[in-house]
Amino acid sequence: MKSNLSKNIFLPAIFGLFFYLFITLGANANLISQSKILNILGISLGVLGLYGIVIGMLKNNTNLAIGLAGFNIGRFLFGFIIPIVVSVYKFYFYIPSDHYNSILEKENIEFTVDFKECHKIKYGTFIVQNYDTIIRYNENNKDYEIVKTFDSQTTNRIKWLDSCSYLRFNESNGLASEYLRLGNFEGRTHYLYSKPSSSHKLSDEKIEMVIEVKTNSKLK
Incomplete structure (x- = not known):
């Protein structure tokens, strides 16, 4: 009951x-x-x-x-x-997680740009630290970038925002896919910071060392 x-x-x-x-x-x-x-x-x-x-x-x-x-x-x-x-x-008990706006902030990297040095390497051939090759060139008053890897090669339109930063466009849809910035020059080397142009995770951002192979002074 x-x-x-x-x-x-x-x-x-x-x-x-x-x-x-x-x-x-x-x-x-x-x-x-x-x-x-x-x-x-x-x-x-x-x-x-x-x-x-x-x-x-x-x-x-x-x-x-x-x-x-x-x-x-x-x-x-x-x-x-x-x-x-x-x-x-x-x-x-709660420990707030750190919020970072970029991988540069998270890793406390000081990224210094030099517009004069950037202008010198606007076009040319460069080796990225992961052994990719980047070739930037101008054709018919339009800027392009070829990215070569061990097993592939892609060509994309790019648009310079200033002497040190540019957008990479996806040729399949014409939309901006990545933002890239040059900086931290050390002789014939510099660093390339890149991130997707849309919403993304910090893990999608990269900062890589780049070695200058050849620049095209005729296009400067």
């Missing part, structure tokens, strides 16, 4: 709590819309909550009052207890 009584009280309260969670997730739909898991969770909680309310009301009107109590318990937990727990966690 006692076990049945606890079950009759416990289940409606749980369904009421589920329904409150469903409403809370629905009110913050803009925050969970990007998460497939949270979307499925919200739908599941809504189904369970509504199922419990309907079935409970058909069986016993008292269940509605108990479910409302569970709803209020959920409101109390999320409105009072959980914010306290979150505050304690953030204050005593």
